Amino acid sequence: MRLHGYYRSSTSYRLRIALELKGLDYEYVPVNLLTSEQKGAPFTARNPFGSVPLLEVDGKDYVQSMAQIEWLDEAFADRPLLPSDLHDRYIARELAYAIATELHAPLNLPVLKYLKDQYGKSQDEIGVWYRHWLARTLAPLEARLAQLGTGDFLFDAPGFFEVCLLPQVYNARRFEFDFSDMPHITRIESACLPLPEFQRAHPDNQSDNPENT
Amino acid sequence: MRLHGYYRSSTSYRLRIALELKGLDYEYVPVNLLTSEQKGAPFTARNPFGSVPLLEVDGKDYVQSMAQIEWLDEAFADRPLLPSDLHDRYIARELAYAIATELHAPLNLPVLKYLKDQYGKSQDEIGVWYRHWLARTLAPLEARLAQLGTGDFLFDAPGFFEVCLLPQVYNARRFEFDFSDMPHITRIESACLPLPEFQRAHPDNQSDNPENT
Incomplete structure (x- = not known):
């Protein structure tokens, strides 16, 4: 593979x-x-x-x-990344696909490059754009996690949702997004980050990260 | 329901x-x-x-x-909307999720409204934006359908992919997107549109369409 x-x-x-x-x-x-x-x-x-x-x-x-x-x-x-119960599977996908469908494209390099090259937007203005869309999806996502009474992970162990959440949070921090009113998201982040699977997957630990070459 | x-x-x-x-x-x-x-x-x-x-x-x-x-x-x-074969399921999802993750958010009302209200973009400029992102995903999607030798539907009958494709094509036509070099996409559109399931689902035939009230 x-x-x-x-x-x-x-x-x-x-x-x-x-x-x-x-x-x-x-x-x-x-x-x-x-x-x-x-x-x-x-x-x-x-x-x-x-x-x-x-x-x-x-x-x-x-x-x-x-x-x-x-x-x-x-x-x-x-x-398995998805739980076995049908409703739990729905919940894991709801939160994962909220990130994948609402946040991936507007915050991805091609759109940011379009804003710079076609619209002449500055890095500061691009930051405003970036955090605007993050807030628009992460705030209701935090509300859903509160409704669900989520602990360290969405379910018993990290899975389908955490696979999508952690990379989004990593990128959000690069753009200085304010997570101070998002205790559920940041608790899941804190619980996942030290795990060896997440450490091995982390951008800091990849061979193509310039800091490692 | x-x-x-x-x-x-x-x-x-x-x-x-x-x-x-x-x-x-x-x-x-x-x-x-x-x-x-x-x-x-x-x-x-x-x-x-x-x-x-x-x-x-x-x-x-x-x-x-x-x-x-x-x-x-x-x-x-x-x-079932997804086929039973594992690789076919992957293919159906690949093409459906390309639409859902790359096209939904940048072409959805909130982003278009942001371009208008925050950036002062005209309807014409928003049309340029809209068709730019459509082409960027629909052109490779058309290439994938050609590689796969797709006929009237991605597989034997409309399913998971067509569920995502038809609404995107409907919206693309509202923004006068040029489909002339996309024979696979338009063949699937032509095969689906007359089917009673697609007719009943069509925006033209909903009770909240102003033309019907």
């Missing part, structure tokens, strides 16, 4: 956490987004979307992060 | 198609997005995200469209 990704890409980070939580061995192959390697012909021949992560398993390429995670959980039954 | 939605919301439209394809009876309850009914206290008490669609089943509220569709397919095994 090979994961082609970028240390700071939140979708690559999702996959690293998912693979680690499921105990699956994989080789990490860095793709340099700064030189647009993902838009080059060798890469787009395998993934027309020109995006990471690309997961390579038994000669097949898997190219969309949420579909990859759903597939991993179906193809490798051990250590 | 009650579906609280808005005729022109693409996520509400997804749910209507999913319910129709699965042959599930439901009552349609219009939520007026033009008067921000979804942001009022009675609605946000049930859905802190303040968004449609809200699906009400046996006294429980389900509030995120992709999680709703995954749940429906697990809770009601008849007429």
